[in-house]
Amino acid sequence: MLLDWVTRVRIIEGIAQGLLYLHQYSRVRIIHRDLKVSNILLDKDMNPKISDFGIARICRGNELQANTGRIVGTYRYMSPEYAIQGIFSIKSDVFSFGVLLLKIAWDLWTSNRTLELIDPILEDEYSSKPMLLRYVNIALLCVQESADDRPTMNDVVSMLTNEAAALLPPKQPAFSYVRNTVTSTSSTGKTEEAR
Template structure:
C-alpha cells in the first residue's frame, strides 16, 4: 500500500493539493488558532499525509506560542534543520511567522523540483536549490526546475506561478516575504505577482561557515514527504 501511495505523489495535481493544504495549515497556526503558533522546524519530514493525500503538519516540539498580536521572538539556542532555517533565525536567533514562510518556500521549491535544498549540487555552479531556482528565474528558464517525472501531468503556468511564489517566500529580508494569508491568496488565483528579490543562503555554506552558526540542528530529511497511513482500530 505504501508503494502505491508513493507512486501517486509523482502526479502534479496531487502535489498541488499537498501544497495548498500545508499553506492553509500554516495560515491557521499563524492567524486563526487561539494562540499564534510559529512552528520553527517546518520541513518535508514533518508533513504527514493521510490516505486521501491530505497533509498534516506535525512535530510541534520547537514551536513558539504567542498571545495577542505577538508574532516574533529571540532565542539564544537556535534549533532546526539546515536547509529550512531562515537567515535571521540562523544568524541572530530571531524567529517570527516569516521564518515559517521561508521554510514553506523551501518546501515549495523542493516539491516542484524533486530535489532537496541542502546538499543540492549542479555541474555548472555551487549554489543550493534556492540559488539554482533564482538563476533559472532570472534567465527566464524556471520550467527547467520541474522534476522530469511531473512534466506530463502539469500546466506550465501553474508550475511557473508555484516557483515564483516559492521565491517570494525565501527572499533574504524578512519584510519582503509575504505572510501566509497572502501566500494562500496567491496560490488560489492567477493574479499578478510582485517580482521576487534574491533569496537567502544563495550559495551552499562551507563547513567553516556552518561551524560559526550556533545551531542545534536536526539531520536533513531523506524523503520528500512522510506518509502516515491511519487505520481504524
C-alpha cells in the same frame, strides 16, 4: 504516479492552509520553527498534515516575533534572521515554506529556464505551465532574505488560490547567504544545530 500534478497542488495548498491556521486562526499564534519535508505527513488520501511541534513556539497576544539565544531546527530551512540572530517570526515559517517548494529554482528562474523544474513524469499530463511558473514565483517570494520582503501565509494562500492576484518579481533568495554565514558562526560556537 501517486503524485500527479493535481495531488501535488493539493499538498502545497494544504500545507499553506495549515500554516495560515497556525499563524492566524488558531486560538494562540504558533510558529512551527522546523517546517521541512520530513515534518509533512500524508494520510491515505494524500492530504498533508504538519507534524513535529517539538520546538514550536506559542506567541502571546499580538506578538509576531521573538528572540532566542538557542537556535534549533534544520539550518537549510531556516530564515537568515533566525539562523544568525535568533529572531523567529511567522515570516520564518514562510521562509521554510518557500524552501519546501523549491531548492534550485533561483538559477533556473534568472536564466528563464524555470520549466526545467517540471518532473519528467508529469510532462505529458502538465498542460498549465504558467501555473508552475506562478508557484516558483511564490516560493521565491517566500525565501527573500529580508523578512519584510516575504509575504504572510494569508498572502501566500491568496496567491496560490487566486490566479488573478498579481505577483511581485522575487529578489535573490537567501540560500547561499544563510549557508555561508551559518558555517562560519557554527565554528565559533555562536549557533547550535539541533537536527
